[in-house]
Amino acid sequence: MERACITPSDTAIRIEGGTFAMGQEGVYSEEGPVRQTTVDGFWLDAHEVTNQQFGEFVEATGYVTVAERPVDTAAFGVPIDQIPPDLLKPGSAVFTPPNRPSQNYADWWEYRPGTNWKKPYGPAGQDYRSEEPVVHLAYEDMKAFASWRGGRLPTEAEWEFAAGAGEPSSTDQPEEANSWQGPFPMVNQETDGFEGISPVGCYKPNPHGLYDMIGNVWEMTSDLYRAGHNLKDRENPRGPSENAAYDPHNPGFISRVIKGGSYLCAPNYCQRYRPAARSGRDPGMGASNVGFRLAYDEKPFAR
Numbered sequence: 001m002e003r004a005c006i007t008p009s010d011t012a013i014r015i016e017g018g019t020f021a022m023g024q025e026g027v028y029s030e031e032g033p034v035r036q037t038t039v040d041g042f043w044l045d046a047h048e049v050t051n052q053q054f055g056e057f058v059e060a061t062g063y064v065t066v067a068e069r070p071v072d073t074a075a076f077g078v079p080i081d082q083i084p085p086d087l088l089k090p091g092s093a094v095f096t097p098p099n100r101p102s103q104n105y106a107d108w109w110e111y112r113p114g115t116n117w118k119k120p121y122g123p124a125g126q127d128y129r130s131e132e133p134v135v136h137l138a139y140e141d142m143k144a145f146a147s148w149r150g151g152r153l154p155t156e157a158e159w160e161f162a163a164g165a166g167e168p169s170s171t172d173q174p175e176e177a178n179s180w181q182g183p184f185p186m187v188n189q190e191t192d193g194f195e196g197i198s199p200v201g202c203y204k205p206n207p208h209g210l211y212d213m214i215g216n217v218w219e220m221t222s223d224l225y226r227a228g229h230n231l232k233d234r235e236n237p238r239g240p241s242e243n244a245a246y247d248p249h250n251p252g253f254i255s256r257v258i259k260g261g262s263y264l265c266a267p268n269y270c271q272r273y274r275p276a277a278r279s280g281r282d283p284g285m286g287a288s289n290v291g292f293r294l295a296y297d298e299k300p301f302a303r
Contacts, residue, residue, distance in 0.1 A: 003193040005202040007131065008047045012151075012300050013209050015162045017041040022160055023229050024169050024276035030227035031276050037234050039161050043300060044154060045293040047200035047211040048133035048219065049145065054117060055130070057145050066138035067092040067116040067286055075284065077252075089113035092136040093287040094122060095196075095264060097185055103269065108185045109287070120197075120288055131199035133217045133291035139256060139283030142220055142292045150301070151294035153222040156257045156278065157237045158295055163213035163260060163275035165206045171271065176204040177215030177261075179273045184266035196263055197289075214273050215265065217291035218258040218281070225255040225280035247280035255280030262289040 022037035057063060071088050073080050080088070091113035098107040114123030117136045128134070139153075146152050154162075173179060178198045182189040193202065198216055205211045213219075223239025226246050230237070239245075239257065247255035258281040261272035272279065281290060 001191055001193045003198075003202045005131075005199050008201040008205075008211050010053070011046065012043040012294075012296055013046050014299070015042055015044050015158070015208060018161065020161050020164060020166070021169075022157060022276070024274065027171055027271060027274070028277070031229075031278060033229060033231055035229060035231050035234055037157050037161075037237060039155075039157050039236055042154070042158055043296040043298070044158070044162050044208075044210065045151075045295075046205070046209060048217060048291045048293050049142075050130065050200055051117065051128040051132055051134045052130035054134040054137075054145060055128075057148050061144075061148060063141075063144055065116055065136070065141045065286075066284070067136050086113050087111060091115045093285065094120075095288050097188075101183070101186055115288075117286075129199065131201075132197050133200060133212070135197070135217060135288050135291050136286035137290075137292070138286055139220060141286075146294050149294060151296045153220055153292060154295035155236070155238055156221045156223040156259060159213075159219065159221050159259045160275050162208055162210060163206065165208045165210075167207070169276060170274065173267055173271075174214055174273055177273055178203065178212070178263045179215045179261065180264055180266035180269075182266070184264065184269040194263065198263070212260075213275070214260050216263055217289050218262045218279070219260050220281065220283075220290065220292040221257045221259055223257040225257045225278075250280055250282055253282055253284075256283045257281075258290060264289050 017040040019038045021034050023034040024031045092115040093109050094112045096110045112122040117134050181191045224245035226240045265273045
């Protein structure tokens with residue numbers, strides 16, 4: 001299916017505050033319990049931060065991302081001789097389809113030295129495309145960009161409120177989103193027009209005028225992660241404290257909430273192409289399916 005992609009405006013969109021049912025029951029347990037949640041008004045980027053936008057930041061500041069820096073071996077918490085040699089080289093995690101059916105994520109993720117936002121498929125792969133979402137960033141990199149742009153990472157509640165746009169919850173795979181068609185991770189039928197990341201502006205925006213809130217790349221939020229929602233935290237929630245945060249899939253490390261699913265989400269795996277969907281993400285390392293967009297407390301200046 002051919003898609004006619006547009007170049008969305010970089011102007012942030014005003015999201016008026018309100019109350020909504022945050023979370024979803026009957027899909028993944030960490031998405032509940034559903035609770036009435038109120039958020040104040042804010043502005044949100046119409047699309048994910050693109051490679052072009054991030055490149056402007058790097059050119060203006062000389063910033064070097066975590067994936068490009070020497071590896072901090074102390075972060076592994078084990079003697080250096082126990083660390084695989086490739087993990088001692090700067091790089092990032094790249095999706096690599098396995099040659100057999102699997103439900104083990106380790107079978108399709110490869111740490112590839114030399115991978116970073118400029119070389120998203122590895123040193124031997126193609127360069128980044130300016131109109132696609134920037135990936136392979138650590139949370140530290142995203143915060144640096146946000147500070148430069150005068151914005152911040154949205155909270156999980158803000159993100160979900162904006163993504164849902166007052167529409168009822170659904171578990172159906174959306175047609176107007178970049179997700180995986182076919183049995184993941186072996187066969188992608190590409191009926192949505194793309195095998196991997198798509199440029200921003202290839203799918204219809206939601207009722208707020210926001211592009212790619214579902215699918216394409218996961219989007220980082222400012223909230224720390226723990227499975228499930230706190231029923232008492234209903235007014236502009238900011239997520240759990242560091243002491244209360246816990247990711248059972250990444251024990252020993254603090255994770256942050258990512259939202260919206262990605263081009264790797266399929267009906268047979270990762271049915272997270274929904275506003276309420278959530279997962280934990282190691283903030284210290286990037287991946288080829290995680291990006292971000294910015295929120296603002298005041299209307300940002302146009303760039």
